[in-house]
Amino acid sequence: MGMKTKIALGAVVGIVVIGAVSANAGDGDGGSTGKDTSASADRQAGGAKDTGAGTGADAKPDAKADTKADTGQETGKKASQAEQFKAFVKENGTAQEKEAVAHVTKVQGADDRNDIFDTADVYTDFTGGIMSEGTGPAKLIASAFADWRQSENGLVTVYDADGELLGNGQF
Numbered sequence: 802m803g804m805k806t807k808i809a810l811g812a813v814v815g816i817v818v819i820g821a822v823s824a825n826a827g828d829g830d831g832g833s834t835g836k837d838t839s840a841s842a843d844r845q846a847g848g849a850k851d852t853g854a855g856t857g858a859d860a861k862p863d864a865k866a867d868t869k870a871d872t873g874q875e876t877g878k879k880a881s882q883a884e885q886f887k888a889f890v891k892e893n894g895t896a897q898e899k900e901a902v903a904h905v906t907k908v909q910g911a912d913d914r915n916d917i918f919d920t921a922d923v924y925t926d927f928t929g930g931i932m933s934e935g936t937g938p939a940k941l942i943a944s945a946f947a948d949w950r951q952s953e954n955g956l957v958t959v960y961d962a963d964g965e966l967l968g969n970g971q972f
Contacts (some may be wrong), residue, residue: 827900882908886923889949898945900936906962911950919955921972930965943970 880888883905890902910921923942927935939959946957947970955972 870951882911886911886946887951890945893948894945898941901941902945904935905942906937911946914950914952914955916953919952919972921950921955921957923959924955924958924964925961927961927967928963930961931967932962933961933967935961935967937969938969943968943972946970947972 823958844846849916886908887902887905890898894902904925904927905923906926908921909924913919923946925939925942927933927938929935942959943957948957950957950972952972956969957972958969959967961967
């Protein structure tokens with residue numbers, strides 16, 4: 802009876818601790834997640850809103866667009882995360898990274914960050930899964946992604962054309 806009581810008590814304490822941690826993380830970071838998402842949405846949509854707001858504001862976003870072009874970011878207001886990532890690597894990546902990132906077809910989750918557990922998915926046109934020739938480039942893609950986006954606790958996963966895992970890395 803003593804051993805069963807200790808196990809039950811340990812389980813209850815563990816559940817309470819997990820509940821308290823998740824409740825605190827939800828309160829503190831739930832609001833900041835919304836703010837981060839809104840801030841990134843404002844950054845992306847801000848230029849588009851200013852461009853359409855009036856003719857006097859048109860000159861300023863164009864200057865910002867030129868600056869974005871100089872830093873490798875897409876100047877179009879509808880640039881996907883994959884296009885933004887490719888533009889960054891085109892400007893800042895090594896030759897091997899540029900070659901690997903040319904196979905990227907889709908990026909998801911790059912803008913949703915809260916520094917608790919951030920995940921992003923990168924899809925490529927490689928085939929064959931984890932034992933294929935796409936495994937090496939997948940590591941380069943994950944490395945380039947880490948240069949593009951930073952997080953205190955992020956995980957980027959690279960998939961092939963069939964949705965099979967090729968590799969992953971921290972960002």
